Amino acid sequence: MxxxxxxxxxxxxxxxxxxxxxxxxxxxxxxxxxxxxxxxxxxxxxxxxxxxxxxxxxxxxxxxxxxxxxxxxxxxxxxxxxxxxxxxxxxxxxxxxxxxxxxxxxxxxxxxxxxxxxxxxxxxxxxxxxxxxxxxxxxxxxxxxxxxxxxxxxxxxxxxxxxxxxxxxxxxxxxxxxxxxxxxxxxxxxxxxxxxxxxxxxxxxxxxxTIFSGQKLHDDQEIKQAQQYIESKIDEKISVDQLSSKFSIGRRNFDRRFLKATGNTPLEYAQRVKIEVAKRSFENSRKTINEVMYEIGYSDLKAFREVFRKITGMSPLEYRERYHKSLA
Missing domain, CATH: 3.40.50.880 (Class I glutamine amidotransferase (GATase) domain)
Known part of the structure; x- marks a missing residue:
């Protein structure tokens, strides 16, 4: 045995x-x-x-x-x-x-x-x-x-x-x-x-x-500022070139430092922040998928659906139907 x-x-x-x-x-x-x-x-x-x-x-x-x-x-x-x-x-x-x-x-x-x-x-x-x-x-x-x-x-x-x-x-x-x-x-x-x-x-x-809260247990202060900037611009589409320029860091170095500090690329981090806001909207409001999409800076429904599914494993509609009681 x-x-x-x-x-x-x-x-x-x-x-x-x-x-x-x-x-x-x-x-x-x-x-x-x-x-x-x-x-x-x-x-x-x-x-x-x-x-x-x-x-x-x-x-x-x-x-x-x-x-x-x-x-x-x-x-x-x-x-x-x-x-x-x-x-x-x-x-x-x-x-x-x-x-x-x-x-x-x-x-x-x-x-x-x-x-x-x-x-x-x-x-x-x-x-x-x-x-x-x-x-x-x-x-x-x-x-x-x-x-x-x-x-x-x-x-x-x-x-x-x-x-x-x-x-x-x-x-x-x-x-x-x-x-x-x-x-x-x-x-x-x-x-x-x-x-x-x-x-x-x-x-x-x-x-x-998963509830995404951001990885801030690191000592790279400039990257922390970049994270905070991303989180403050939920409704905007921010390019990585724009971010690296804002903090006067070369693009390749910025990507490397951001990934090392957070475990995500700048683009992944921005996507996760936006999708977390979208999830809360679906849970707590009766906003349509299009309304939520526009509020977090997306204008292409197909792209929004793809990113949402990649991060949550569900479509926006499936997520809303599961977690919004009045819509279930």
Whole structure:
């Protein structure tokens, strides 16, 4: 029988961490039961593992008693890392020990799956350098600054590379669990679990849920001024040449500095700012698509639709119908 280890972290956790741990344990247990019901031998032993006798969450509101300590678990096949709290830079001693243990297990053939901001633990171990990764959209700016060598794909719900899996924000960990069940059991078991727990199967993108706030956790003051200028001119079409000239920076150098500071080209940044304003208009007003388009500086409906779909994964009409209650 193979083994699945669900991590109970030492601090740096919240109630989302509990949801990830309990959800993983329940859904994998159900997959095991379905597998056995269909005539197979038991496939996985599922355990919650930790670095203490009891892991407390939300100031003691909830506690979990791990099945075993990491020092007693010499071999596992899959390690699941739950969502973590937002004090990412402060690693507790127990979690440092956990990172070392995970790294050793990965070297010995274990696969790793992080949920939401659990990707910070994987990245801190250096296991994501040069690899793709997703995390919660609200943590993207911090993640990009702390781990510049990771290929962050925050628009994706799930990434799957070299035996390392990550997923996007919050309760999209449920989509990752279905993906893992298909990998570690089979497609029929994944479909069964998706139906039993009412989880969408094969959801690839989390772009529709993203709220773009701009990447300003950098020290390039001229680029910050350029960002603020873009954000103040929502209704205008600003060229990159115009921007670089305004701040007396050569075009190529401006592009390079802007991308390094924000993770977006100047054009991408302007598009994201405008589309975020359009999304709020669709959510909170009865304005037509054309009215919203003109307000954010677009005059070509086809171009607006293409940019909106590229960023959100939906057409403007689909987005408005989903998020404006009175139009639904």
């Amino acid at each position: 193979k083994h699945i280890a669900i991590i109970a972290p030492d601090g740096q956790s919240n109630l989302s961490s509990v949801a990830c741990i309990v959800g993983s344990y329940e859904i994998f247990s159900e997959a095991n039961a379905y597998w056995a019901k269909n005539g197979h031998n038991p496939k996985y032993e599922i355990q919650i593992v930790g670095v203490s006798d009891r892991a407390e969450f939300s100031k003691g509101l909830v506690s979990i008693k791990p099945h075993t300590h990491i020092s007693e678990l010499k071999k596992t096949d899959l390690i699941i890392i739950p969502s973590l709290a937002r004090d990412f830079e402060r690693a507790l001693a127990g979690n440092i020990a956990m990172v070392d243990w995970m790294s050793e297990q990965y070297k010995n053939g274990a696969e790793l799956a992080s949920m939401c901001t659990g990707a910070f633990m994987l990245a801190s171990a250096g296991l994501l350098n040069g690899r793709t990764c997703s995390t919660h959209w609200s943590a993207v700016n911090t993640f990009s600054v702390l781990f510049p060598h990771v290929k962050l794909q925050s628009h994706r719900t799930i990434t799957d590379e070299a035996g390392i899996y990550t997923n996007g924000g919050a309760y999209s960990f449920l989509n990752l669990l279905v993906h893992l069940i298909e990998k570690f059991y089979d497609r029929p078991t994944a479909i069964y679990c998706s139906k039993l727990f009412q989880i969408d199967i094969d959801r690839e993108f989390q772009s529709i849920f």
